[in-house]
Amino acid sequence: MNKKLYIYGAISVLLAVAPFFLNAYWVDVLNMIGIYAILALSLNLIVGHAGLFNLGHAAFYAVGAYTAAILNTKFGIPILWLLPASALAAGLFALIIARPIIHLRGDYLCIATIGAGEIVRIALINDIFGITGGPNGIFGIARPVVFDFVIRRPHEFYYFIWLFVAVTIFFFRRLENSRFGRALNYLREDEVAAEGSGINTTHYKLGCFVLGAAWAGMAGDIFAAKMTIIAPESFNFWESVVMFAIVILGGSGSIPGVLLGSFLFVGLPEMFRDFADARMMIFGLAMIIMMIFRTQGILPPTPRTYPVEITEKARVHG
Amino acid sequence: MSLLTLKNLTKSFGGLMAVNDVSFDVEEGSIIGLIGPNGAGKTTVFNLITGNHRPDRGEIIFNGIHITGMLTHRIVSLGIGRTFQTIRLFQNLTALENVLAGRHARMKSGATGAMLRTPGQKREERDALASALRELSFVGLQEQANQLARNLSYGNQRLLEIARALATEPRLVILDEPASGMNEQETTLLIDLIRMIRDRKITILLIEHDMSLVMRACERIVVLEYGSKIAEGPPSAIKEDPKVIEAYLGTGD
Ligand SMILES: Nc1ncnc2c1ncn2[C@@H]1O[C@H](COP(=O)(O)OP(=O)(O)O)[C@@H](O)[C@H]1O
Ligand SMILES: [Mg+2]
Numbered sequence: 314m315n316k317k318l319y320i321y322g323a324i325s326v327l328l329a330v331a332p333f334f335l336n337a338y339w340v341d342v343l344n345m346i347g348i349y350a351i352l353a354l355s356l357n358l359i360v361g362h363a364g365l366f367n368l369g370h371a372a373f374y375a376v377g378a379y380t381a382a383i384l385n386t387k388f389g390i391p392i393l394w395l396l397p398a399s400a401l402a403a404g405l406f407a408l409i410i411a412r413p414i415i416h417l418r419g420d421y422l423c424i425a426t427i428g429a430g431e432i433v434r435i436a437l438i439n440d441i442f443g444i445t446g447g448p449n450g451i452f453g454i455a456r457p458v459v460f461d462f463v464i465r466r467p468h469e470f471y472y473f474i475w476l477f478v479a480v481t482i483f484f485f486r487r488l489e490n491s492r493f494g495r496a497l498n499y500l501r502e503d504e505v506a507a508e509g510s511g512i513n514t515t516h517y518k519l520g521c522f523v524l525g526a527a528w529a530g531m532a533g534d535i536f537a538a539k540m541t542i543i544a545p546e547s548f549n550f551w552e553s554v555v556m557f558a559i560v561i562l563g564g565s566g567s568i569p570g571v572l573l574g575s576f577l578f579v580g581l582p583e584m585f586r587d588f589a590d591a592r593m594m595i596f597g598l599a600m601i602i603m604m605i606f607r608t609q610g611i612l613p614p615t616p617r618t619y620p621v622e623i624t625e626k627a628r629v630h631g
Numbered sequence: 632m633s634l635l636t637l638k639n640l641t642k643s644f645g646g647l648m649a650v651n652d653v654s655f656d657v658e659e660g661s662i663i664g665l666i667g668p669n670g671a672g673k674t675t676v677f678n679l680i681t682g683n684h685r686p687d688r689g690e691i692i693f694n695g696i697h698i699t700g701m702l703t704h705r706i707v708s709l710g711i712g713r714t715f716q717t718i719r720l721f722q723n724l725t726a727l728e729n730v731l732a733g734r735h736a737r738m739k740s741g742a743t744g745a746m747l748r749t750p751g752q753k754r755e756e757r758d759a760l761a762s763a764l765r766e767l768s769f770v771g772l773q774e775q776a777n778q779l780a781r782n783l784s785y786g787n788q789r790l791l792e793i794a795r796a797l798a799t800e801p802r803l804v805i806l807d808e809p810a811s812g813m814n815e816q817e818t819t820l821l822i823d824l825i826r827m828i829r830d831r832k833i834t835i836l837l838i839e840h841d842m843s844l845v846m847r848a849c850e851r852i853v854v855l856e857y858g859s860k861i862a863e864g865p866p867s868a869i870k871e872d873p874k875v876i877e878a879y880l881g882t883g884d
Binding site for chain 2: 487488490491493496498502503506507508509511512513514520617618619620
């Protein structure tokens with residue numbers, strides 16, 4: 314336990330000082346890793362904890378990004394203030410999408426989420442309601458401002474994004490160790506037994522979809538702020554696949570696993586840029602081998618432990 | 632007073648009449664056995680009570696409330712806990728977490744409370760943990776609290792399911808073949824446990840194949856055959872009932 318704490322401490326320190334030793338290009342790679350980490354952590358609630366296969370997570374990311382972009386460019390509302398709006402829009406959208414499909418069994422649900430993702434992408438390309446800018450997307454999104462300080466350069470974004478990652482980890486760890494988090498695990502393990510133990514499984518399936526989507530929506534806001542221009546191409550099916558693969562390969566239901574997965578999935582291809590095409594082939598091969606020999610992912614979750622002193626107390630009373 | 636009333640329950644699967652016009656009452660505070668040959672429809676009756684299946688006809692009244700067609704988790708929160716014939720534990724979670732699942736219905740806090748870790752949420756978690764551990768101790772599994780369910784012996788897995796059902800604070804527990812897969816010593820301990828549950832003022836309805844267990848533990852017995860009730864009464868009368876002897880005891884089960 315203590316050893317783990319040291320490792321996490323060392324990694325945190327390393328991440329905190331990383332921008333001082335890296336050029337803008339690599340800092341930007343770390344920024345993308347951070348955004349994917351937020352996305353994959355949010356998807357982890359749905360796929361990892363509740364065991365619901367969602368291959369359309371990019372749709373919620375897109376709704377968040379477009380909500381922020383439209384409200385910012387049309388009404389000049391500061392992009393950071395729009396974080397709750399992005400969360401709300403994506404969460405609400407998830408509720409509408411998930412409600413009719415949530416009762417579907419694993420593989421059917423998965424196909425339905427792919428469909429939902431595609432509908433969103435195509436709606437954006439076709440300039441739905443005349444506000445999404447069609448295939449070209451939306452330009453001129455304002456930079457985020459914190460107390461008169463404009464976040465502009467990669468290393469400035471770096472601290473903003475990774476602070477958000479840290480906040481996400483903080484909240485999601487608490488969520489994992491709670492009634493809500495456990496309920497998701499129960500329904501993943503055995504839906505009939507969960508319902509038979511008194512858990513409203515439909516409620517929790519919807520709940521994790523809405524919460525995961527809301528968080529992805531905020532990632533969308535951050536992405537829009539970072540890019541200042543967004544287009545439908547950033548939210549295509551491949552994005553959903555990457556988020557999904559990060560969760561599965563990193564370790565379903567494991568925050569450290571998902572973080573490591575984000576580094577490997579987004580970082581490694583950058584490191585092997587010189588090998589061009591071969592890198593994706595080797596990467597694909599690595600994925601296959603991984604799934605054969607380590608089905609639970611690289612860093613699977615460790616079982617929750619509960620304070621032992623309470624055990625002793627219960628034994629006395631029991 | 633009758634805690635549970637089944638009235639003319641009927642359920643068919645395709646052409647098969649799994650439960651045919653079954654009625655009986657479960658008195659508060661009693662231990663009732665539901666017996667019958669394999670495929671007689673016992674498990675289906677349980678699944679109808681807990682809302683896993685919807686009856687074609689008939690009514691289920693629990694504690695004065697019509698629960699026919701209600702969702703399972705609602706029925707659990709009204710006070711019916713159950714175990715399954717084929718063990719359905721959360722295999723990759725610890726024994727303690729399995730019992731905590733039963734506490735869920737008696738807790739309130741949601742995602743926001745958890746993320747903000749409000750005082751109310753913390754208190755609730757602490758209390759849930761304490762009562763889950765109490766239920767684990769009650770069935771004798773306190774030492775195994777932090778073991779994964781799948782690493783427990785078969786008999787202990789059955790006990791863990793009972794602890795999970797008890798954690799829901801039921802007024803009625805229904806146990807589907809709790810002794811199956813248990814050795815003789817475990818079965819004897821199970822009978823003691825069933826009596827201890829009754830001493831907690833919890834009513835028990837149990838399906839059992841082990842006739843000696845049924846005869847020793849139950850105060851009343853309901854016998855099913857081909858989906859229909861063929862007899863009902865105290866163990867002594869059931870043992871003598873020619874219909875029962877022919878249908879059930881005679882088959883060599
Ligand atoms: N979900 C189901 N679908 C179809 N047939 C079922 C289902 N559940 C039970 N049955 C059938 O109903 C009959 C009664 O089964 P069950 O209630 O499990 O019997 P018991 O528990 O008394 O052994 C059996 O013939 C069984 O095959
Ligand atoms: Mg059965």
